[in-house]
Amino acid sequence: MTDKPARRRRDPAARIEALAAATERVIATKGVEGLTHRAVANEAGMPLGATTYHFATKDDLIAAALKRAVDRFAQYLKDWRAAHPRMDAEELIERLADSLLHSIDDEHDQYVLESELYLAALRRPALRPLADRYTAVSYDTLRHYVDADTAAAAAAAMSGISLQGVARSTPLTRPEIVAILRRVITPNPALPDSA
Amino acid sequence: MTDKPARRRRDPAARIEALAAATERVIATKGVEGLTHRAVANEAGMPLGATTYHFATKDDLIAAALKRAVDRFAQYLKDWRAAHPRMDAEELIERLADSLLHSIDDEHDQYVLESELYLAALRRPALRPLADRYTAVSYDTLRHYVDADTAAAAAAAMSGISLQGVARSTPLTRPEIVAILRRVITPNPALPDSA
Amino acid sequence: MTDKPARRRRDPAARIEALAAATERVIATKGVEGLTHRAVANEAGMPLGATTYHFATKDDLIAAALKRAVDRFAQYLKDWRAAHPRMDAEELIERLADSLLHSIDDEHDQYVLESELYLAALRRPALRPLADRYTAVSYDTLRHYVDADTAAAAAAAMSGISLQGVARSTPLTRPEIVAILRRVITPNPALPDSA
Amino acid sequence: MTDKPARRRRDPAARIEALAAATERVIATKGVEGLTHRAVANEAGMPLGATTYHFATKDDLIAAALKRAVDRFAQYLKDWRAAHPRMDAEELIERLADSLLHSIDDEHDQYVLESELYLAALRRPALRPLADRYTAVSYDTLRHYVDADTAAAAAAAMSGISLQGVARSTPLTRPEIVAILRRVITPNPALPDSA
DNA sequence: AATGAATGAGCATTCATTCAT
């Protein structure tokens, strides 16, 4: 009798996590531009007060959501690298194309979140370290397979593909993506480092 | 003696142009997210009513401003190409790096506008053709100097550099940009097309 | 060559008339509440400036439109009376029911305009004489056929039927209207005047 | 000592009620046409945000106010009927005239609210059931004293008297109202039902 | 005479944030 209404409460960490997840979904759907406390509360199935209780400001909410996205992306890359400790250039190209096309999971659109993150960081210095980290994990992962310049070039190209991917009226096709990645990643004997 | 109260000019075309230009500046400064009719009116030195009289909706204002930015970019590329009808890979790389670093003119930040355009287009289908055009003019210009795959790869890399450029806590340096462009643009004898 | 562009202009009276007619239509469609200069200009196929050029204020426009409606109504009643110089009570009832059901012509909804007129007059003293005239022409017409008290009662009942007619989810049916009119108009031997 | 700054009451139900009451007063004074959130907030002595917090849209506010007016009217009629379970025709006529002249209470003008309700319902389908209810309670009350046709006729006549009452430059006098009601209500031996 | 441009006031509504409970 006494412990009935107490269910599911008293787990602030879980609620905070759920709010960040809901915020991620809202950003993917409506953008940082369209994010409101109300939209998050609604998406999370929580009362409005919960959003401001656990996150002092809207920017905190955005930061938490984007951090979550970056964490997930980092974990994804880590797993990905563990699963494929060695890849030749061609295999790498194919798998990167898969990643870009399939996004990371079915719930969140990595394309969108990456672009939102970078643009949000432009106006919000507090997000810059997060953007840096996104860049770094991408670069580091690629660096595992290719030389430094190639990794930087591939990371830039992938960001560009993502950005154009969200905006174009006809998304890039797999062959187009593969062609770009191949041009960037295939070792170039004419360059010193690129062995 | 000539400057009376000076209200009500009577040159609608010039006012429309001035409003679009002001909107560009506001987007560069505060982003599409921070764009308001009042900010535009203020930036243009016009009354609030002017913004809504000449542009039915805020999206119309955004579209006009971004179209203007794309038009200017297209013109810039056209001039650029006319000024340099022939360039070898190394010269192209250097000049592209200059463009990315110096932006296009002193008033507007091309980096920012490009990223804002792409992200705005994600939520505003009406802007997609504009995003397509941005992609196309970039690609076409590069295509003049390099093969198709290289042009596509360089365009993607440049978009990525722009996007990361606006967000990172430390912007990319010229040597870093040159290294990326060199990796992408230097002809790769190992690839068939890349002559 | 000289008299081509001059066509259709220079007939202010006709333009004023057309604007009043357009205003009537807008009131019938959207109510006095929804009336705007722009809506009138659009309905009349004239430029916005025409509405304020010929009518100093919005209230003038409203007054002109309602006066036109009352004039038309008065003319209609005059014709109606001329067409039926004598009617017994039963015929009168049937014809009044027809009027209430068919409205006055196909373009304008008399039900609506009457109610709009009365309510507009409540907040606009300038319209009161018009409301008085509407009441008077109704009363006078009825008075031609019945005694004074019956005419007043029938006029009130008809206004009530109109008012309820515009608002109810199911409009009054003809039998219901006839029943009401019969109760009001059929001579009542129990009353002195009502011979 | 008890009355501190007193901000933020914490009695939402009371505030909602107070807002609806204030809206009623604004409608009586300025009409649905002149109703604004600001006018309501001002009338209620509450901040602007209160009006939109408790009522999602202006139409919701209008609906709440008119529902309140109808509820009050229904209660008034119920009491009225309870107070006068039996009345002969002449007494009924006199009392109805009193009602029409004195309105229902000192604060709100029943004449105006009824007309506003009917006309508002014309453009707002959501209000139609309310208009129906107004008609129904009027009819049902009259039906308690007279036959069906007489009740319908008297209800229509009373609506008409109300409508004309708000608009005419000289309101109907008591003798005029009594004459109309007498003509409608006095049993007519010439009609079958009208016993 | 006629009209499109121009504007300032105002409006419904949204929303981040604060706070009483």
Place this chain on the structure above:
DNA sequence: TATGAATGAATGCTCATTCAT
């Protein structure tokens, strides 16, 4: 700890009216 109530500051947009041309 948690939350619904509360609010004041915007915001996009409308519009009556004025006026230059």
